[in-house]
Amino acid sequence: MARTTSDHIVERLLDWGIDTIFGINGDAVNGFFESLRTHADRMRYVHVRHEENAALAAVGHAKFTGRPAACVSTAGPGAVHLLNGLYDAEVDGVPVIAITGMTYHDVIGAHLLQDLNSDYLFRDACAFSERVMGPAHAVNATDLAVRKALAAGAPGHLAIPIDIQSWTEDTWSDKNPAGHTSLATQRHVVAPPEEQLRQAAALLGDCRNVVIMAGAGARGAGQELEQVAETLAAPIVKAGLGKDSVPDDSPLTTGGMGLIGTRPSHEAMENCDGFLIVGSSTPYYEFWPKPGQARAVQIDNDPSKIGMRYPVEVGLAGDAHTVLSSLRPLLERKRDRSFLDNAQSGMAAWWQLQRDQAAGTERPMKPQAVAHHLGEVLPDRAVLTSDAGTVTAWGSRVPLRRGMSYSFSGTHCTMGSALPYAVGAKIADPGRPVVALTGDGALSMGMGELATLAQYDxxxxxxxxxxxxxxxxxxxxxxMLGNPQYGCELSPIDFAGVAESCGVRAFRIDKPPEVADLLSTALQRGGPTLVECVVDPYESPFAETIKPVQAERIANAFERGEPARERMSRSMLESDRRGLSPAVRHSEHELRRHGQQG
Structure with missing residues (x-):
């Protein structure tokens, strides 16, 4: 049989090694689905329950493998739904391929059903977005979409009118001879000049107290990162997307930063005079050293990001593995280890606080109990996905061991991303244990994907x-604003019951002594499983790390009538937590006074 436009695209994706596609069908993309049907022995199609989750699953696949997957939707609203997940890929820097349908080629713009120019619409989110004009255009367009997605770490998009999807006849122009493109590509690797590396080494050598900031760009360079940190006696502070750059049990890291970070990370930032930024452009740079406080070196694969958040003196363009490997031999081991020693002492106290909080018996239980015990029972090589909301804070406190992987929607902050990320990760590597840690607000946005877990077991x-x-x-x-909360209450959902109705085995935990055993049981049983953990909404996710002005705003919100001020103040003023928080101590009197008025 003659090959259709869709056949050319599917087969070229397979040539590129893209063998998984997530999505939902619809009348404007059914010609493409016929090609998926006839190539089902090679191209795996995973049916999800919402187009946004198709894109997010492709993002999860790419984040945990480095290999792009594809996602597909119909025209109009289906394409628009896909767009948020593509922005997630663009912002976090991962390659995916998106396919969307369009109306018939000769009535585009004539206001027919779901007539939307997705090729135009997607251009801000995608490194490449074009309309496929026929079989002669299909291979060329697919090659460009994949090549640009891989080069930019961003989505590539093809929009195909419904009738063109099934065309088998077309005319090749003289400018487009068959076979003129190829699959040859090369990962962009930049090695800084020797002189710049020596300047960076000399700068860091002149500093007494160096701190390292590790972001998503440091993933895969953990060994080199630890070697440089040990040489410089420098604690490694991790942005959210850099959580798995080095394991949490490494003696060289102080964990996360920002509002959901750790107090030792903040102290390291506050007291450093040298700053090495590795693959991070976190937006929470107000928690970095003040401009002028520290002399700085930045490593980033994207030269345009160097100096974007901090006034660095030396910029080193290149991937973290290459640059750190070249930089380390030029560094002298620091004899004074006191800065690192202090950070390690602080982390010992921090982890003890997490254990103490997890051991509480009050109800509703502290979310720290789930985070702490989950870290204890996670299987080796586990993949952990997290979500947007307070769960971001608790996910950041799950202690990861060496060989484990972690990610979440770090900069786009897409609520509901943990579950489709997990689907993408599991499809990509069925042998690895995969856990999605989410909140009730996030999961309620995409509960349909529980049925996806059951459908594919x-x-x-x-x-x-x-x-x-x-x-x-x-x-x-x-x-942030000193305002009492408004619009934050959610009507209760029986998530365990919903999961069971979808064919997913479910457990419910509302007593602290049950946490460790039930989490362990759920992780060991195999198959799709949900664990509903009832936790305290007023446990502060950032009492130890807020700044004085933020503590003052909270006190102001209490004074203005915050309805939960008594429970919120009690959480912030726990003795162990207060001891780690200068900002809370600064505003203790006001927090206590206004909190007691509740």
């Missing part, structure tokens, strides 16, 4: 922290 463990609240928004309305 995916051994993913979904852990949902249920607090019947958009709790992060409640805390942020207080801390």
């Amino acid at each position: 995916l051994s993913i463990t979904v852990i949902v922290l249920r607090n019947d609240s958009l709790a992060l928004e409640a805390w942020e309305q207080n801390a």
Whole structure:
């Protein structure tokens, strides 16, 4: 049989090694689905329940493998739904390929059903977005979409009118001879000049107290990162997307930063005079050293990001593995280890605080109990995905061991991303244990994907922290603006019951002594599983790390009538937590006074 436009695209994706596609069919893309049907022995199609989750699953696949997957939707609203997940890929820097349908080629713009120019619409989110004009155009367009997605770490998009999807006849122009493109490509590797490396080494050698900031660009360079940190006696602070760049049990890291970070990370930033930024452009740079406080070196694969967040003196363009490997032999081992020693002492106290909080017996239980015990029972080589909301804070506190992987929607902050990320990760590597840690606000946005787990019998463990609240928004309305919370309450959902009705085995935990055993049981059983954990919405996700002005705003929100001020102040003023938080101590009197008025 003659090959259709869609056949040319599917086969070229397979040539590129893209053998998985997530999506939902529809009348404007059914010609492409016929090609998926006839290539089902080679191209795996995974049916999800919402187009946004198709794109997010492709992002999860790419984040945990480095290999792009594809996603597909119909025209109009289906394409628009896909767009948010593509922005997630663009912002976090991962390659995916998107396919969308369009109306018939000769009535585009004539206001027919779902007539939307997705090739134009997608151009801000995608490194490449073009309309496929026929079989003669298909291979060339597919090659460009994949090549640019890989080079830019961003989505590539093809929009195909419904009739063109099934065309088998076309005319090749003289400018487009068959076979003129190829699959040859090369990962962009930049090695800085020797002179710049020596300048960076001399600068860092002149500093007494160096701190390293590791972001998503440091993933895959953990060994080199630790070697440089040990040489410089420098604690490694991790942005959210750099959590798995080095394991949490490494003695060289102080964990996360920002509002959901650790107090030792903040102290390292506050007291350093040298700053090495590795693959990070985190937006929470107000928690970095103040401009002028520290002399700085930045390593980034994207030269345009060097100097974007901090006034660095030496910029080293290149991937972290290459640059750190070249830089380390030029560094002298620091004899004074006191800065690192202090950071390590602080982390010992920090982890003890997490254990103490996890051991509490009060109800509703602290979310720290779930984070701490999950870290204890996670299998080796586990993949952990997290979500947007207070769960971001608790996910950042799950202690990861060497060989484990972690990610979440770090900069786009897409609620509901943990579950489709987990689907993508499991499809990509069925042999690895995969856990999705999500919140009730996030999961309620995409509960249909629980049915996807059952449909494909995916051994993913979904852990949902249920607090019947958009709790992060409640805390942020207080801390960022000094306003009492508004619009944050959620009507209760029986997530265990919903999961069971979808064919997913479910457990419910609402007593702290049950956490460790039930999490372990759920992780060991195999098959799709959900664990509903009922937790306290008013446990502060950032009491130890807020700044004085934010503590003052919280006190102001309490004074203005915050309805949960008594419970919120009690959480912030726990003795062990207060001891780690200068900002809370600074505003203790006001927090206590206004909190007691509740």
